[in-house]
Amino acid sequence: MTAVLDAAGGASAPAEVFEAAVAADERIEPRDWMPDAYRATLVRQMAQHAHSEIIGMQPEANWITRAPSLRRKAILMAKVQDEAGHGLYLYSAAETLGTSREELLDKLHAGRQRYSSIFNYPTLTWADVGAIGWLVDGAAITNQVPLCRCSYGPYARAMVRICKEESFHQRQGYELLLALSRGTEAQHAMAQDAVDRWWWPSLMMFGPPDSESSHSDQSMAWKIKRHSNDELRQRFVDICVPQAESLGLTLPDPDLRWNEQRGHYDFGPIDWDEFREVLRGNGPCNEERISQRRRAHEEGAWVREAAAAYAAKHREADA
Numbered sequence: 001m002t003a004v005l006d007a008a009g010g011a012s013a014p015a016e017v018f019e020a021a022v023a024a025d026e027r028i029e030p031r032d033w034m035p036d037a038y039r040a041t042l043v044r045q046m047a048q049h050a051h052s053e054i055i056g057m058q059p060e061a062n063w064i065t066r067a068p069s070l071r072r073k074a075i076l077m078a079k080v081q082d083e084a085g086h087g088l089y090l091y092s093a094a095e096t097l098g099t100s101r102e103e104l105l106d107k108l109h110a111g112r113q114r115y116s117s118i119f120n121y122p123t124l125t126w127a128d129v130g131a132i133g134w135l136v137d138g139a140a141i142t143n144q145v146p147l148c149r150c151s152y153g154p155y156a157r158a159m160v161r162i163c164k165e166e167s168f169h170q171r172q173g174y175e176l177l178l179a180l181s182r183g184t185e186a187q188h189a190m191a192q193d194a195v196d197r198w199w200w201p202s203l204m205m206f207g208p209p210d211s212e213s214s215h216s217d218q219s220m221a222w223k224i225k226r227h228s229n230d231e232l233r234q235r236f237v238d239i240c241v242p243q244a245e246s247l248g249l250t251l252p253d254p255d256l257r258w259n260e261q262r263g264h265y266d267f268g269p270i271d272w273d274e275f276r277e278v279l280r281g282n283g284p285c286n287e288e289r290i291s292q293r294r295r296a297h298e299e300g301a302w303v304r305e306a307a308a309a310y311a312a313k314h315r316e317a318d319a
Contacts, residue, residue: 014033015033015035017033018032018033018034018035018038021151022151022222022223025149025151025223026151027151027152027153027156028151028152028153029153029154030096030097030153030154037218038222038224039097039098041215041218041219041222041224042094042097042152042155042224043094043097043099043104044113044215045215045219045224046090046091046093046094046097046155047090047094047099047104047107047108047113048113048114048115048116049090050086050087050090050091050094050104051087051104051108051113051114051115052115052116052119053083053084053086053087053090054083054084054087054293055115055116055119055289055290055293056083056115056116056118056119056136057080057083057084058119058289058292058293059119059121059122059123059128059132059285060076060079060080060123060129060132061080062123063076063123063126063128063129064076064077064080066126067126068126072176075172076129079133079169079172082165082169085165086162086165086166089158089161089162090155090158090162091104092154092158093154093155093157093158096154105297108290108293109290109293109294109297111281111290114279116205117201117204117205117275117278117279117283118136118139118201118202118204118205119285119289120278120283120284120285120286120289121197121198121201121283121284121285122284122285124194124197125190125193125194126190127176127177127180127187127190127191127193127194128194128197128198129173129176130173130174130175130176130177130180130191130194131173131177131191131194131195131197131198132173132198133169133170133171133172133173133174133176133177134170134173134174134176134177134243134247135173135195135198135199135202135240136198136202136205137166137169137170137173138170138173138202138236138239138240139202139203139205139206139236140166140205141163141166141167141170142206142232142235142236142239143205143206143232144159144162144163144166145159145163146225146226146227146232147159147163147225147226148160148163149223149226150223150224150225150226151222151223151224152224155224174243174247177191177194177195177247177249178246178247181247181248181249182248188248191247191249192249192250195244195249195250195251195252196252199251199252199253200252200270200271200274202236203233203236203237203267203270204270204272204274204275204278206229206230206232206233206236207229208229208272208275209229209230209272210228210229210230212272213228213229216228216229234264234265237256237264237265237267238264238265241256241265253267253268254268255267255268255269256268
């Protein structure tokens with residue numbers, strides 16, 4: 001962030017420098033002055049994003065031991081590893097704002113920070129792995145590519161690699177569904193069933209409608225976000241309709257149709273009551289997901305302690 005001079009040639013107040021940098025599309029870096037609310041918004045968003053990555057490992061990891069071939073198993077293992085890496089990038093970016101990974105994880109485990117509602121749905125069949133790749137990762141890409149231009153530098157830079165890998169995951173999911181759709185009648189039916197179950201939760205991933213979003217306007221003013229929830233949701237629908245046609249699958253929305261006047265697809269109403277219930281912890285797998293996360297954290301305590309002891313030993317040796 002470059003310095004801004006006032007009319008007399010002196011340095012402007014920090015708030016003015018910050019606002020000028022955001023307006024000029026410059027990056028805010030960790031040592032730059034920033035409003036407390038800007039810092040808090042970033043911590044909240046990056047923490048939720050990081051939590052979503054590590055919680056999101058669970059639904060698909062459930063199928064690693066049951067993958068139908070060695071190739072599919074290797075692909076799925078690589079994807080789950082990628083998600084763990086994404087979580088680490090994002091926790092590291094959040095730590096540049098003065099918080100700690102331990103603090104963020106404690107808040108997750110205590111239910112004081114959220115993760116994406118989409119990961120509270122079960123993966124019932126192998127086709128769900130494909131639907132998650134195509135729809136869930138596709139929604140993530142739609143939402144996250146603009147974050148590569150986020151005003152906060154560490155977040156924007158972390159998103160560049162994450163989006164490249166998420167794009168690969170989306171293609172893998174699409175390819176898996178295509179193979180099932182062109183397979184036997186039972187395989188096609190399994191693919192269609194998975195899409196039926198994951199379509200609406202995927203639309204909810206973009207967050208509540210703009211009229212009910214409490215953070216979007218300020219986040220967009222600070223250029224943390226570049227587009228509103230509804231804009232991103234519409235973009236996602238417009239992308240998915242022709243892809244579904246190529247897959248030979250039907251999106252479960254009788255109101256879905258092209259609107260020539262708008263130049264976009266119209267789609268039916270989203271069940272926001274379901275969305276709010278899942279956020280309250282009443283989704284199909286909320287309790288299972290967070291319980292497994294707490295258990296994994298507790299069982300991994302010895303690894304963290306050993307790593308800390310090893311690092312301390314080497315610091316003493318170098319002193």
